[in-house]
Amino acid sequence: MSGIPTLRSTPTEAAPTNPFLRWFMPEVPLARVAVFRVFIYLFIIIDVLTISGDVIAHGWTPEFYQPLWLARFLHIPAVSVLGAQILLTFIIVFSLLAAAGILQRLSGWAVALSFGAWMFYTQGYGYVAHDHMALVIAAFVLPTVGTARFRDVGTASARAGWALRVVQIAVVLTYFYSVVMKWIASGNITHWANGAVIIWALMRRGAEWSKPFLEMPGLLIAAQWATLVFEFLSPVALFLKGKWLYGAVAFFFVFHLMTYLALGIHFLPTVICWAAFLPLEKLVPKRFTSMGTA
Amino acid sequence: MEEKKRRLLTSQDPAAQGPDPAPSSASRTGEPGSDKSGSDRPGTGPSARSKLSTPVKPLSKVSIGWRIVVPAVAFVILTCGQFLNTNDFFPLGSLTQYATAKDLNGTVNSTCIEAQFPGEDEPRRLGFNAATVGIERGDVESQLDRVIAHPELLQSMADSYIRLHPDEPKPETMVLCRTTTQLKNGLAVGEPEQTTLAKWEVR
Numbered sequence: 494m495s496g497i498p499t500l501r502s503t504p505t506e507a508a509p510t511n512p513f514l515r516w517f518m519p520e521v522p523l524a525r526v527a528v529f530r531v532f533i534y535l536f537i538i539i540d541v542l543t544i545s546g547d548v549i550a551h552g553w554t555p556e557f558y559q560p561l562w563l564a565r566f567l568h569i570p571a572v573s574v575l576g577a578q579i580l581l582t583f584i585i586v587f588s589l590l591a592a593a594g595i596l597q598r599l600s601g602w603a604v605a606l607s608f609g610a611w612m613f614y615t616q617g618y619g620y621v622a623h624d625h626m627a628l629v630i631a632a633f634v635l636p637t638v639g640t641a642r643f644r645d646v647g648t649a650s651a652r653a654g655w656a657l658r659v660v661q662i663a664v665v666l667t668y669f670y671s672v673v674m675k676w677i678a679s680g681n682i683t684h685w686a687n688g689a690v691i692i693w694a695l696m697r698r699g700a701e702w703s704k705p706f707l708e709m710p711g712l713l714i715a716a717q718w719a720t721l722v723f724e725f726l727s728p729v730a731l732f733l734k735g736k737w738l739y740g741a742v743a744f745f746f747v748f749h750l751m752t753y754l755a756l757g758i759h760f761l762p763t764v765i766c767w768a769a770f771l772p773l774e775k776l777v778p779k780r781f782t783s784m785g786t787a
Numbered sequence: 788m789e790e791k792k793r794r795l796l797t798s799q800d801p802a803a804q805g806p807d808p809a810p811s812s813a814s815r816t817g818e819p820g821s822d823k824s825g826s827d828r829p830g831t832g833p834s835a836r837s838k839l840s841t842p843v844k845p846l847s848k849v850s851i852g853w854r855i856v857v858p859a860v861a862f863v864i865l866t867c868g869q870f871l872n873t874n875d876f877f878p879l880g881s882l883t884q885y886a887t888a889k890d891l892n893g894t895v896n897s898t899c900i901e902a903q904f905p906g907e908d909e910p911r912r913l914g915f916n917a918a919t920v921g922i923e924r925g926d927v928e929s930q931l932d933r934v935i936a937h938p939e940l941l942q943s944m945a946d947s948y949i950r951l952h953p954d955e956p957k958p959e960t961m962v963l964c965r966t967t968t969q970l971k972n973g974l975a976v977g978e979p980e981q982t983t984l985a986k987w988e989v990r
Contacts, residue, residue, distance in 0.1 A: 514851065518846070550922065553943070553950055553951070557943065561876075561877045561880075562875040612877070619925070620926045620928070620929045621874035623882040623884055624884075625878060629878040630878065637854075647840060652843075667882065671882040671884070671885075671886065673882075674869050675886045675888075680888075688891060689889035689891045689893065689973050690885050690887075690889050692889070692891075692973055696968055696975070707974070707975065714973070
């Protein structure tokens, strides 16, 4: 008996025979990945131009470079302004190609590697933000799917299902492990929940309209407890279906909208990856699909 | 064999075959969008397989194997990153943002950067961000001890400011400062106090 369960080989698709594999590598329409890919690659362009756009400025401050482990292992030096501009151009060009579905595997890997390098240069100067975890993972798993087109609404793929599932897991772990970290860093999770973290954040970077909440510490403590609860429960999203799943995704969207309006913390790189939970192939107009053209 | 012969004779793409006798796993696993009618599901209706569809090869044992092993290793690294409390394994480091508990009767510190310009009486507060001084506040706060021990690092911020603001006067002194607000039961008490952490005469 083979240690690794195999996929049943049929002329049309491979169906996992093991319940875990059926969950971990579900067959989903390739078109879902084609649409998700557009979301991710276009967002990467926005990201490198805005959210992680500090890399070019980091070219002026090489003394602050604190390379992360992989950057040290690969001997990646501090970025120069010219180097950052070349890298930026590279990312934008290949992201556009990948989003357009041109040379999909090649352009996808080119984005993954160049965006990975860009991440070393935005996160390697002291502060490491954890909102990019799922996005970086998405950039690396998408090229493994291979060719996926909008017309592939009727073509199921376990490769596509695996890539999306990995992104989904990365998304929920971003929340779940942040609870674990709060527990570890605080010693006692109630210290965090009953403490002044939101007060601290509002004082440091809160919007003017949110300043009155500083007069209501009880409300902010309640918000901390609520945050803990839904971050802890976030893995449940992996098993939700239909309206419950849509509701969960909408809930996290609203949560991040609120933190953005109040604190300027948008978490958009993670927010965009919530799209991996959705049946994105439904966005493809019928006339572009296999079924529409058959 | 018979199936292969038939495909060769009809020149049919493997992805353009007839209906799969087994139900799609998308419907079995309750994937979003799997609540469609049978003919609308992948591989369940004759019309669902046009020649325009991308052919899908079954996953080999090797393909399945690395798709299990690589995420498992990543999961272990991510988990270790939490318990070792290190960001060094980015993107699989610890998720430390806002993870530290804050005392309702403690203080709220915020690091600031100021510059003394020629002809001005007081140092002026600058935006502590990459667009102004080439680096974000969070980056400097993450290596604050190092910056205080080596105030010459402020020269780099002054140089960035000059390059990023070529039409502005050149700063004479850079001041790394901190504002501290005292809390009592979660409410701010009094005005924030400012202290100087490091000073550097710009060369």
